[in-house]
């Protein structure tokens with residue numbers, strides 16, 4: 001429960017300062033890799049404006065009292081409503097990399113989605129999370145490998161490490177064309193860094209790495225194979241079309257994540273929040289629907305939950321916190337979002353997340369800021 005009373009003013013500053021601090025700290029090519037998008041970055045730019053078209057219509061005099069914002073998610077009975085979305089290569093941003101992110105997420109009660117492209121092996125990520133909390137929830141994000149035995153080996157690694165759920169990313173049959181990376185010559189990890197979970201997989205040379213081959217050949221059948229080979233809940237990430245959400249659930253998915261991959265894949269898709277209501281209408285009575293895309297303030301969390309999301313994932317802001325101040329930076333970013341959400345819920349007359357309803361969100365001309 002969060003009591004009412006004085007609170008730190010950090011929400012007044014917002015997350016922009018973390019972005020600026022990270023830009024100052026980072027190598028330019030690494031900054032561009034994180035900040036950038038695909039194609040002409042039209043979707044990236046549209047994403048950035050997407051929450052400006054939504055405003056909250058608070059309810060008043062509800063005598064709501066102290067808030068309880070915990071959510072029930074697959075493998076996480078009482079989680080924060082903000083998750084750390086899967087993002088690649090944290091050691092490029094800070095020497096402590098995914099370990100720092102894991103400790104910070106666990107300390108804030110947030111699910112961490114680590115994954116295929118982590119620069120720290122999943123077992124070490126879960127161990128770091130356990131340094132900060134006795135029972136942390138870590139999920140593992142998977143790119144489906146065209147060779148099912150490689151996917152299965154990754155699943156076993158995640159299970160052995162103690163991950164509580166898998167997240168299959170479905171929006172990347174090929175890698176987005178990212179002009180900034182091409183311009184910067186950032187086409188591979190620098191020496192000393194590797195996607196550690198890809199080490200010693202079937203078919204790799206001893207002690208060696210396989211790359212992460214995205215594939216146009218993978219399909220629902222491969223998702224079904226994953227579901228057959230694990231007892232972990234499996235969520236599907238990168239869903240925009242309600243029919244795909246239905247297909248995911250029909251195949252046995254335990255949740256879907258509405259996301260356009262931060263504008264890094266197809267440069268002609270809608271913003272994730274604009275796709276959320278249709279996906280919620282399609283499947284939210286059966287499984288939790290999560291949103292990952294451009295959540296930058298507590299009121300964005302409130303809008304997403306009012307539109308029917310069970311929780312939201314945050315990508316770049318976590319990386320900006322990590323780059324600027326390591327574990328402490330990630331904690332501050334997550335705490336700012338959680339505190340900002342709690343404050344907004346209070347302002348909307350809510351006690352629990354479910355007190356936010358779709359009728360409390362209105363579309364605006366886009367000048368909410």
Ligand SMILES: Cc1cc2nc3c(=O)[nH]c(=O)nc-3n(C[C@H](O)[C@H](O)[C@H](O)COP(=O)(O)O)c2cc1C
Pocket residue numbers: 033034035085086087088115116117141169237259260261262263264292293294295313314315316317
């Ligand atoms: C640097 C970077 C790396 C990412 N790597 C992954 C990844 O490995 N797997 C994945 O499913 N999504 C990945 N994403 C997408 C994020 O999970 C998320 O969907 C997207 O960034 C939108 O959230 P944001 O607006 O808060 O950044 C990545 C995003 C960024 C910025």
Ligand SMILES: CCCCCCC(=O)C(=O)O
Pocket residue numbers: 088117175212213214261264
């Ligand atoms: C070939 C896949 C490399 C990791 C992809 C990371 C990612 O999803 C991103 O958006 O960047």
